[in-house]
Amino acid sequence: MKKNKILLIYIIFGLVWVLFTDYIVSLYVPPESLLLFQKLKGIFYILFTGTIIYFVLRKIEELNSSKEHKEKLSTLINSMIDFVNFKDGEGRWIEANNFGLKLFQLENVDYKGKKxxxxxxxxxxxxxALIYCESSDEETWKNGKVTRCEEIIPIPDGGEKHFDTIKVPLFNDDGSRKGLVVIGRDITDKKMAEEQVRRSEKLSIVGELAASVGHEIRNPLTSIKGFLHLLEEKDQSNKLYYEIMSKEVNRIDHIVGELLLLAKPQKLYFAQNDLKLIVSDIVSLLEPQANMTNVLIHYDPKEELMIECEENLLKQLFINIIKNAIEASSEKGNVWVKIDKESAETVLVKVEDEGSGISEDFLTRLGEPFYSSKEKGTGLGLTVSHKIVEQHGGTIHFNSEEGVGTKVEIQLPVKHESKRG
Ligand SMILES: Nc1ncnc2c1ncn2[C@@H]1O[C@H](COP(=O)(O)OP(=O)(O)OP(=O)(O)O)[C@@H](O)[C@H]1O
Ligand SMILES: [Mg+2]
Incomplete structure (x- = not known):
């Protein structure tokens, strides 16, 4: 449409020029100079239209090169695995790569020009998160220099992503704001690996400690237990004290047992077992404890679920997790235990309670040895649980909200793959 208009204007202008100048020439130019004037008129017309064509072609060339440039830039930023975003001096988005648009669920939004x-x-x-970005951009502008910070962005599945974000403010010569370049690298995996190292370092310290003192404690403990038994039989008048002493000695024995479980490299015997029965046994075992605090355990498995596992370790794992759920529940609470075949390769065990929940701070440190909120807790239950899940090649995930409850999801492979090397 625009092209047609320009062509029409050019034709009208050309006709007007030819007819009008011919008319003027016929009126004022003497007949002997007529030929020379016609030639000059033609030359002028060629120069004039030539100049216009030259400028139009130059403009087209410029436009093409800027389009090419833009395409290259867009290919470049879209091929990056980082979040890339250019904003103008007012904080309006100029360009963002697909990764960034997907991250903020803005794929179908006409984002350009918006803050x-x-x-x-x-x-x-x-x-x-977006409102926070605006205020953190403002900080960068005020600092006036490149800033680097770690940002945590929640993701819809309940997890979060960690970004190492670099913000580069650009200024005009007069000091006014020109633009802002934001680049964010997803460092979630790195963070998890660091956390894993931190945890295993702490675990290995616990392991060394446990290995060195474990046996030393066990031996005197056995003699104390034996003599306590003997005294209890002889001296009936202090029966209550002996009972308390023997309970406490058993507790020490239990702690030493858990420490040794963490420290000692064990020989594991993996065999085909029905997960439905394993969990059933544990639910029956823990029901009396749950009844004491009026907590109801709901477990209604449908069919057998055969998996290759180390039965005793799995029992230990479910005791720890279900016991925690019971302990976290208040009077008349409910604990739901569910098992499901998630896929041909994995099964999922869910333990859900409506108990006290776990604070966000605490949640990130779950599984660290000796981390307990209970007066008589050792803080080793989840450390052992993490190890058992790891030995089975599975994963354990906690979802919790303070005052609402906790959901633990344990994913286990149906077939055990022994680690090599
Ligand atoms: N379902 C849950 N609800 C609320 N808090 C929980 C839950 N599971 C674990 N926790 C928190 O995690 C902490 C660590 O649990 P862990 O089982 O490792 O140790 P513990 O229960 O304190 O002691 P123990 O070694 O005797 O099991 C608990 O003290 C508790 O604060
Ligand atoms: Mg526990």
Whole structure:
């Protein structure tokens, strides 16, 4: 449409020029100079239209090169595995790569020219994160230099992603704000690996400690137990004291047992077992303890679920997890235990309670040895549990909200793959 208009204007202008100048020439130019004037008129016309064509072609060339440049830039930023975003001096988005748009659920939004706070209106889930970005950009502008920080962005499946974010503010010569480049690298895996190292370092210290003192404690403990038994039989008047002493000695024995379980390399015997029966046994075992605090355990498995596992270790694992759920529940609470075949390769065990829940801070440190909120807790139950899950090649995941409850999901492979090397 635009092209047609330009062509029409050019034809009308050309005709007007030819007819009008011919008319003027016929009026004012003497007949002997007529030929020379016609030639000059033609030359002028060629120069004039030539100049216009030259400028039009130059403009097209410029446009093409800027388009090419833009395409290259877009290919480059979209091939990056980082979040990349360019904003203008007012904080309006100029360009963002697909990774960034997907991250903030803005794939179908016409984001260009909008600020973070305006884009926040398009996504419920990332509303707060986007509003936070606007204020953290402002910090960078105020600092006036490249800033680097770690940002945590929640993801819809309940987890979170850690980003190493670099913000580069650009200024005009007069010091006014020109633009902001934001690059965020997903370092979630690195963070998890660091956490794993931290945890295993602590575990190995516990292991060494346990190995060195474990046996030393066990031996005198056995003699104390024996003599206590003997005294209890002879001296009936102090029966209550002996009972308490023997309970406490058993507790020490239990702690030493758990420490040795963590420390000693054990020979494991994996065999085909029905998970439904293993969990059933544990539920029956823990029901009396649950009844004492009026907690109801719901377990209603449908069919057998055969998996290759180390039966005793799995029992230990479910005792620890279900016991924690019972202990966290208040009077008349409920604990749900479910087992499911998730896929041909994995089974999922879920233990859910409506107990006290776990604070966010505490949640990240679960499984660390000696980390307990209970007066008489050793804080070793989950450390042992993590180890058992790891030995089975599975995963354990905690989802919890303070005052609402906790959901533990344990995923175990149906077939055990022995580690080599
Ligand atoms: N289902 C749960 N609900 C609330 N808090 C929990 C739950 N499971 C674990 N916790 C928290 O995690 C902490 C560590 O649990 P862990 O089983 O390792 O140790 P513990 O229960 O304190 O002691 P023990 O070694 O006797 O089991 C608990 O003290 C508790 O604060
Ligand atoms: Mg426990």
């Amino acid at each position: 973070d706070s305006e884009l926040a209106e398009y996504t419920d889930f990332y509303r707060e």
